[in-house]
Amino acid sequence: MRKLVLETTAPFQGLPELVAYDEGLFETEGLLIEWVDREAGIEKKTALDVTSPKGVNPFASHGRLFEQGKADMYNACEWGNYCRVQETGVKSRQLGRRAIITYSALVVPPDSPVYTPQQLANRTIGVPFYFGTHYIALHMLEGFLPRDMIKLCQAPNGSRFRLASMLRGEVEATTLTEPHITLAEKKGCRPISSAFFHGTEVASERVNAETYAAFSRAVREAVRRINANKRGYLHYFIDYHGKDDPEIAALTIDDLRESRVVVCDPAPIPLDEMQRTFDWLKSWGMLEATASPFDLVNLDLQTQAHHAAFHSREVTS
Known part of the structure; x- marks a missing residue:
């Protein structure tokens, strides 16, 4: 079993990963998943005088433990991950889009x-x-x-x-x-x-194409299961937050809309969309230190891993 340490994720951004973990899909692919809590000790307050991201730490939550060498991968929104990878101190790179939209x-x-x-x-x-x-x-x-x-x-x-x-x-x-x-x-x-909106996976140099392909295969199977029975997985949204919030705990799955849960197979970031995202972020004064979006994505590993994951699915299905 290969050990893979992930930063914690909530259902709105990581439902397929949580399902894959709970239903043993990672183990089927030879992966032992360990979670580390990225939220521990983080102050939660509104700052009216902070009106732009300039000067704000991009690793206040996502990527915080990763940058300390305590995690191998994390997922977050695609826009933010371009910015985090620009600022990385540990040579992180995006490897592709996560499964949940x-x-x-x-x-x-x-x-x-x-x-x-x-x-x-x-x-x-x-x-x-x-x-x-x-x-x-x-x-x-x-x-x-x-x-x-x-x-x-x-x-x-x-x-x-x-x-x-x-x-x-x-x-x-x-x-x-x-x-x-x-x-x-x-x-x-x-x-x-x-x-x-889309999100992406960010990984360290410890994650090779074989490991990410195995991760993606497990997530693909979770996507298949969720799409076959969305109602059966709505409880994740209540259970995850309800343990600390009685108002969320009082919700039922009948309160939630299945149409707001959209998952698809994890996939490479399309090059045209990558460029448009990069240009849009620059238009808002971000990514000033980066000349090309290709500097922020490991294109070779992304291609190898997703090809291996897809090819394996074709062979075994």
């Missing part, structure tokens, strides 16, 4: 006068910089507003903390993921806009 919504409190994205002009929106719910806010708003009218501030990673911050009146809107979108709706909050 994360659903996120931009939400306002029940008493908000905002009903459309355009009405968020110059209103304070709390986002966790370098996380998917930061970048998706920009994507959802720049079609409605000039960029200089999009006003962000630093809010904690973890949807529960951002929802609480918004309901305390610290920010006027925030981005959430499931199951906290559902909880927010139960509290009378209104989703103003929503969208899906």
Whole structure:
């Protein structure tokens, strides 16, 4: 068995990996998975005076233990991972897209006068910089507003903390993921806009093509099982958060929407999409130290691993 140490992941960003772990799919591929808690000891607060990612640590959560040599891989949003890999001190590289396509919504409190994205002009929106719910806010708003009218501030990673911050009146809107979108709706909050986004896997030099191919095969089987019975896996969203949150624990799977859970086979990052993502990040003043997106992805290992995973599936199916 090959040992692979992963940073912890929540269902909204890692449901297939959690299913693969619980149902023994990694062991079937000869992998022994160990989880390390990336959230331990992290302060959760809103900082109204922090209005851009400049100067913010991209490794405040995702990649924190990885950069210390305590994990072999982590997954996070694709946009943030380009930025993290640029700043890596341990030669990390992206290896391909993760399996889940994360659903996120931009939400306002029940008493908000905002009903459309355009009405968020110059209103304070709390986002966790370098996380998917930061970048998706920009994507959802720049079609409605000039960029200089999009006003962000630093809010904690973890949807529960951002929802609480918004309901305390610290920010006027925030981005959430499931199951906290559902909880927010139960509290009378209104989703103003929503969208899906990709994430990627980041690995150290200790992860070779054979190991990543085995990882991907296990995740592919988890994807197949989830897509065959989405309702049967909705409890993950409640169980994961409900152990520390009685309001989430009180939800049932009937409260959650299957349509918000989208998974597909992990795959290489398409080169045209890679370039567009890179150009978009640069247009927002990020990735200033990187000349090409190819510097941030191990293209050879990505190709080898995904070919091996796909070819093995064809041979064994």
